[in-house]
Amino acid sequence: MKTEAARVGQWADLTDCDKEPIHIPGAVQPHGVLLVLREPALVIAQASENAERLLGAPAPSLLGTDFGALLSGAQAAEELRARLSRERLQDENPLKLSLHVGGRERVFNGIAHRHKGKLLLELEPSSEERQVPAFGFYHQARGSMSRLRDAPDLSGLCWAAVREVRRITGFDRVLIYRFDAEWNGAVLAEDRDEAKAAPYLGLCFPASDIPAQARALYLANGLRIIPNVDYTPARILSLPDDAAGGPLDLSFSVLRSVSPVHLEYLRNMGAQASMSISLVKDGQLWGLISCSHLSGPLYVPYGARTACEFIAEFMSSLIPTKEGQQDYGQRLRIQAVQARLLERMTRGPDFVAGLTQGPQELLELTGATGAAVHFNGQTTIVGAAPEDAQVQALMRWLAERQEQEVFVTDCLSRDFPEAEAFKEEAAGLIAASMSRGRNNWVLWFRPEVVQTVNWGGDPTKPVEQTDGGPRLHPRKSFALWRETVRGKSLSWKDYEVEAAAGLRKAIIDLVLQRSEELLKLNTELERSNVELDSFAYAASHDLKEPLRGIHNYTALALREAGSLLPEGTKDRLETVVRLTQRMERLINSLLHYSQVGRTELSLRETDLNELLGQVLESLKSRLDEAQVEIRVPRPLPSARCDRVRMSEVFANLVTNAVKYNDKEKKWVEIGYTAGPDGRAVFYVRDNGIGISPEFHEDIFRIFKRLHGRDKFGGGTGTGLTIIKRIIERHSGRVWLESTPGVGTTFFFTLDDTRANGGAEA
């Protein structure tokens, strides 16, 4: 015979607190007897040492004997054996067993379970049990179920549950305690005897109150009960064979002796008896129904415990639904906001504008106070947000994190210390990444809210050390202890985070759809451009035919009968002839313009000095006639361009410079400078009549003339339009600066031509 090394009287130290093997205490609470029976004969292999008090025989004398011998009644042993061998042992509980104790019969509730190959039978005296009618459980359960089910929301559910459990058990205080992400607990509902129990409602309890291994045990085994916190543990005695198998695992035992630290904790709280039942959601410990009795020990009989366990299970199954109903109105409102945002985003061509135009809605979507929408390098700020540079830094930091598409925090500075500087705008953040490259974001901000957490005792001192001893004690005070929390925003609700994720998905879909539309539009535009040019080309020829007829017939009529006509009539016919020729020139210009757009450029590395030389040579007679001084301050760089078209540009600009010049000493300067990006900016400068700024745009319009058609030598008004088209086809830009009466400078760039000569690559 061996006695398990019970841990009674030993104090766990602080580091052990999380490691204490609470499932193998080596002892049970003394209100019942624990037996381990060896099957099939039901030989008692292990027994708790309190057997003598409850069963009338000392535990050592029971070891190795047949349990059946204790039972009264001839058939009892056979019947028990049959029930214990049934598939679903738990369903047989409680086993009503009549035992011979001290010469008389005593009724016990037997609670049997198998664990790790062992059959454990726990016997609780039934005589102490208050009589509950056979139909009691059913009635109680049915009433409780409907009250839980009818609760309007999560809060209602919690309140209904604590009332039901207190009504069934009679504890002085029953509360529901919900875990947060850090395993701190907050009291959501409480039913208490107001004369005996101080209110705990709204208090928080630190995670260390229920260590990790206890939480694991609570998840596995739904109910714990301590009828008297001042109990003396009853050690478990074993036959040598069983002792060699290691300490008995009591994970699923109802009599399991609990950690002394826990008992002291309960005593500090003023509790003399306690019970707790687990609440589970999605396979995780969601919270606890925690009961305590302050006015003395309290034994809760098996039937009542089962009813409470049933309530907890039923409540667990309702949590997801009731949680959903908790924010039902809010969810509906947010759905409407999302629909409005989407509608506006899809209506306009610029969905970012749609998103930020009604700023209230973007903020309302997640209940934020500020937001930043960053798309294609542009940031739009809505509401209260950090400074631009801070937002940019935040996005760089976000881009580096290879994390989920939606990042959520209510304490940004914990992950991103720089956020401390702008916690007044953004202590809380939802960041939704809108692209694979993590370059586009929608960010929602919430400001810091200095919060007060009401703790049930100082959470920083869960354990206190006594003077001069190595022993650690749980805290003694459960009085309200207020903590001020800084750097945190109000936490984001799950439906707010869902709304952000929903918007993200909608935007991504929209962007994809938009880029497809854009591609289609581009193709259409290209086609319509080609068609337009073809149209201009064909139209020009068709227009010319009747024009030639008018011209020829008028000229013939003048020739055949000119001498017979009155002078006025003859003049008019001559004007018709002149107009037909002018019209032909206009048509030819239009044709030329359409050709510049239609024909492929032949891009070659070209020596612009040579090209300019040829242009000037071809204009020689005009230049000589006008006595113009041509200035080329320094040689031009070479450029990749279409030789013929570029000649046209220079010829046109130089001709204009000469033509619109009323000075006695005319000059034209052709040169280039380096632009801000290192590209060459070419210019043709004159000391001509100048162009008033109001016409700087107009002059590039086709057929636009600023002067009477016979002034300054006339013209069709297409030269600059064609120049603009040629330059644009070289991916360049043309513009001008001018002072009326002083002169004009036309500037143009050519794709990648650098000021230091030559094109890139």
Next chain:
Amino acid sequence: MTAPPPILVVEDNDEDFETLRLAFANAGVKHPLFRTCDGEEALGYLAQQGRFAPEGAAPRPGIILLDLNLAGMDGRRTLERLKADARFKSIPVFILSTSDNPKDVNACYQHGASGYLLKPVDLERFERMVACFKGFWLEFVILPEQPREAVLP
């Protein structure tokens, strides 16, 4: 001296044809002018088919003046067709066109045109052009012989 060979003018525009006729007359061109209004008719004329079948209705031309911009079969196709026909390919064809598009010009020479002339909106220039044409092509250039077997039974 043999009678000058006829000139076939393929021109759908009445005013242009009238101007051309006058310019030829003024330039003293003796060659008889025949006209068809489109390409198909021109090919019918050359093949002496349909209304061109009767004796003398369609004498074989020594020169063809062809407008490019025709209704139906346009000038380019007409040129292609008649240059592909061994019976007519030796007849010099001159293009008369509104277009100076290099593409049109190249295509016509490619298909065997003997010359490409622009119809200007300038009567005097046109008359000078006709005079030069007559002076060179109708007075100095020796045109191909009429293939006798085609005429004689």
